[in-house]
Amino acid sequence: MLDLNITWFLLIAILYTGFFVLEGFDFGVGILLPFLGRDDKRRRMIINTIGPHWDGNEVWLLTAGGATFAAFPHWYATLFSGFYMAFFLLLLALIVRGVAFEFRSKDERPLWRATWDWAIFVGSAVPALLLGVAFANLARGVPIDASMTYVGGFWNLLNPYALLGGLTTLALFTLHGAIFLALKTSGDLMEGARKAAARLWIPVVVLIFAFFGATYVATDALQQLGLNPGVVPLAGGAAILLVGYFLRKRREGYAFMLTIVTIITATATIFMIMFPRVMISSLDPAWSLTIYNASSSPYTLRVMTFVALIFVPVVLAYQGWTYWIFRRRITEQSALEY
Amino acid sequence: MDVTLLARLQFAVTTVYHFFFVPLTLGLSILVAVMQTIYFRTGDETYKKMTKFWGKLFLINFALGVVTGIVQEFQFGMNWSEYSRFVGDIFGAPLAIEALLAFFLESTFLGLWIFGWDRVSKRVHLASIWLAAIGANISAFWILLANAFMQQPLGFVLQNGRAEMNDFLSLLFNPTLWKMFPHTFYSGLATAAFFIMGISAYHLVRKSNPEMFRRSFQIGAIVAILGSLLVALTGHSQMQHLVETQPMKVAAAEALWNTENPAALSLFTVGNERERRDVFAIRLPFALSILAFNQLYGTVEGINNLQESYTAAYGPGDYVPPVAISYWSFRIMVGAGTLMVLLAFYAIFLVMGEQLTQNPPRLLGWFTLAIGLPYLANSAGWILTEVGRQPWVVHGLMRVETAVSPNVTAGMLLTSLIGFTLIYGILAAADVYLITKFARAGGAKLEAQPADEPRISLIPGD
Numbered sequence: 001m002l003d004l005n006i007t008w009f010l011l012i013a014i015l016y017t018g019f020f021v022l023e024g025f026d027f028g029v030g031i032l033l034p035f036l037g038r039d040d041k042r043r044r045m046i047i048n049t050i051g052p053h054w055d056g057n058e059v060w061l062l063t064a065g066g067a068t069f070a071a072f073p074h075w076y077a078t079l080f081s082g083f084y085m086a087f088f089l090l091l092l093a094l095i096v097r098g099v100a101f102e103f104r105s106k107d108e109r110p111l112w113r114a115t116w117d118w119a120i121f122v123g124s125a126v127p128a129l130l131l132g133v134a135f136a137n138l139a140r141g142v143p144i145d146a147s148m149t150y151v152g153g154f155w156n157l158l159n160p161y162a163l164l165g166g167l168t169t170l171a172l173f174t175l176h177g178a179i180f181l182a183l184k185t186s187g188d189l190m191e192g193a194r195k196a197a198a199r200l201w202i203p204v205v206v207l208i209f210a211f212f213g214a215t216y217v218a219t220d221a222l223q224q225l226g227l228n229p230g231v232v233p234l235a236g237g238a239a240i241l242l243v244g245y246f247l248r249k250r251r252e253g254y255a256f257m258l259t260i261v262t263i264i265t266a267t268a269t270i271f272m273i274m275f276p277r278v279m280i281s282s283l284d285p286a287w288s289l290t291i292y293n294a295s296s297s298p299y300t301l302r303v304m305t306f307v308a309l310i311f312v313p314v315v316l317a318y319q320g321w322t323y324w325i326f327r328r329r330i331t332e333q334s335a336l337e338y
Numbered sequence: 339m340d341v342t343l344l345a346r347l348q349f350a351v352t353t354v355y356h357f358f359f360v361p362l363t364l365g366l367s368i369l370v371a372v373m374q375t376i377y378f379r380t381g382d383e384t385y386k387k388m389t390k391f392w393g394k395l396f397l398i399n400f401a402l403g404v405v406t407g408i409v410q411e412f413q414f415g416m417n418w419s420e421y422s423r424f425v426g427d428i429f430g431a432p433l434a435i436e437a438l439l440a441f442f443l444e445s446t447f448l449g450l451w452i453f454g455w456d457r458v459s460k461r462v463h464l465a466s467i468w469l470a471a472i473g474a475n476i477s478a479f480w481i482l483l484a485n486a487f488m489q490q491p492l493g494f495v496l497q498n499g500r501a502e503m504n505d506f507l508s509l510l511f512n513p514t515l516w517k518m519f520p521h522t523f524y525s526g527l528a529t530a531a532f533f534i535m536g537i538s539a540y541h542l543v544r545k546s547n548p549e550m551f552r553r554s555f556q557i558g559a560i561v562a563i564l565g566s567l568l569v570a571l572t573g574h575s576q577m578q579h580l581v582e583t584q585p586m587k588v589a590a591a592e593a594l595w596n597t598e599n600p601a602a603l604s605l606f607t608v609g610n611e612r613e614r615r616d617v618f619a620i621r622l623p624f625a626l627s628i629l630a631f632n633q634l635y636g637t638v639e640g641i642n643n644l645q646e647s648y649t650a651a652y653g654p655g656d657y658v659p660p661v662a663i664s665y666w667s668f669r670i671m672v673g674a675g676t677l678m679v680l681l682a683f684y685a686i687f688l689v690m691g692e693q694l695t696q697n698p699p700r701l702l703g704w705f706t707l708a709i710g711l712p713y714l715a716n717s718a719g720w721i722l723t724e725v726g727r728q729p730w731v732v733h734g735l736m737r738v739e740t741a742v743s744p745n746v747t748a749g750m751l752l753t754s755l756i757g758f759t760l761i762y763g764i765l766a767a768a769d770v771y772l773i774t775k776f777a778r779a780g781g782a783k784l785e786a787q788p789a790d791e792p793r794i795s796l797i798p799g800d
Contacts, residue, residue: 023624026751041679048453051452051453052449052450052452052453052454055446055448055449056442056445056446056449058408058445059437059441059442061410062408062437062441063434063437063438063441063442064411065411065415065437066433066434066435066436066437066438067434067437068430069414069415069426069429069430069433069434070426070430070431070433070434070435071430071434072425073422073423073426074423075420076415076426076430077415077419077420077423077426077743078419079415080412080415080416080419080422081415081416081417081419081743081746082745084743084745084746084750084754085750085753085754086418087412088416088750088753088754088757089414091408091409091412091758092757092758092761094408095405095406095408095409095765096405096761096765098401098404098405098408098480099401099402099405099765099768101401101622102398102400102401103768103772104397106398106772106776107775124554134542134561148423149419149745152746154750181730236657245367296426296427296430296431296502296503297427297498297502299502299503299504299506300427300428300430300431300502300503303431303503303506304431304434307434307438307439308438311438311439312438314441315438315442315446317449318442318446319442319446322446322449322450324503325454326453326456327700335455335456336383337452337453
């Protein structure tokens, strides 16, 4: 039987994965806004593709953060205080982005709209980059002392490997968003999204394979995964290669499924490299935080497991259902709320 | 600068700001749901227009509440890592449950409500606003559960160098929580009621769209009288609970330096906080004992006596919270609340008559200004709750200066404090601009448009 510490490690990995899959295309849509939205009407159509969903998608991050706090308080404390400036920038980005969606079309002045469009772009690009940087650092290990405290500075996080990770998520989410837009729009907007996806595909493939190679150099993936990395990372590599094939065949539905597989396997690989550690100390392996020394008490884990077992399926059901409700494409004739 | 002070300042700025938007979300979500329910039952188009009009204002406000809430979720780890380690076993759970039970519900169904007007059945659409309203209020419950632990820690045991949860039901049935949650819930309703009355009054005075705003004002008046009276009642019982659980907070709120029986109530005190004495004071004999115990006599402990007993119990240290801030925030809260009760009675009197639309009295304009009263009361109430808890971060368990992150420097804190303050300031300006614009224009534009196309009039971008 799974012990509860492993269960919660898995659940938190699933929450971050869900967040990257869902908010990943949200970020991509926001990043593509200035490139694909030639006029105001098109920009509104682009924003409306994620209108009903972006807030619910973002809750996956809040729940992941809350679950980390509840199940592994030391992980939460070390991570958030250690990556302080990164989280500060992430918060600013998410704040202006969320408000921008709601505010931008509620006034007609061109300057008003242009400002919020810019906020949507920056507020999407910055998190897409920072989250990759953060997770690359989680896999690589950071300076943590014997008292579980991060003792590196801000610049310590901006090492070449982590920056490569950031660029990879930035590019991958943009591709993911382009394919989503190709699925959810129509007419020349759809054509533009298709072209963007086709153009982004090769850089994404290069970045992903480069990042995967670098992972073997910069992290202890060799011990954690072995020389043969196993089915999960390999499936991810195959999936991103196949994306190109389906994009050429104009089968965006399959391509979207495959970018989802890529995101899931990439996130899973990072968590597999970490396991059973949650914060790897680059100073002394003994100082790493693990799912055992960083966790809550067995009692709290039991309570939280009980809550999660009841409510996670309910949430998945109704959130999935709203995606079904809003499955249709946005056209020039669609009512635009945002 | 001192790291603890900066971290506290940032928490104060981000939390007070967050709570500018929360009460209106809590209350207005319910009132919009009520309006839509009436529309659903009667098919009366006026209620549909009301739903859309107040719904639009609700959404503008909601956006800021949501995004500033993200900061709250992460800030404990960022600035208060030692606190997170020490009580995370207890405190993390309600935050995670809040996200899972409330945030998902609220955000998903609000998305469905905004974009679902023509895509789902009327019944499902009505259900979605109710689920969003329920989600918002459930969220308040769980975060108050977390806060109640900081005021009255229950259901834990000290072991493994930290506080560990050993009784979830004790957290759930923490008496402080059951004082705080109704108080917050009713203050949300009162905030929304005064918001609706204020904007409706603006239009009634100008005779724009009188039918819609008369009915809005009616709903506002009924909710305002119920809400503000119940806020006062629950606030009173919360204060009586504080006399037992956090007497120092009461003593600071009353600037009561020494234990008294019968205790007098300060009506106006200018004090010397350092020497802990009155410079000038008007006091009402017996009144504090009556308020605290519902009887003439009863011992209310004073700051000096509590300081002595805390020193004996917890060791040397200063256990007195900032008295002037506690004292004045309490008076601002009660003062604003009292004005709200009086205005709510006046509103009921106006609604009972027929003159609201025919011959609106000049005094009606005051309701527009009164929108600010609940904001004043809400902010002051939280400032009292949190400042009055000092120097504890968890009452009796952990002091605030031991709770901050050891690796976060003053420079980092200053950067984030300035960054948040700047962005929050800009967003507040944009928010006030939009709310004012829609509140003002809504009535007039709705009148000019055909009744079956209110959507166009509400979205200038269309």
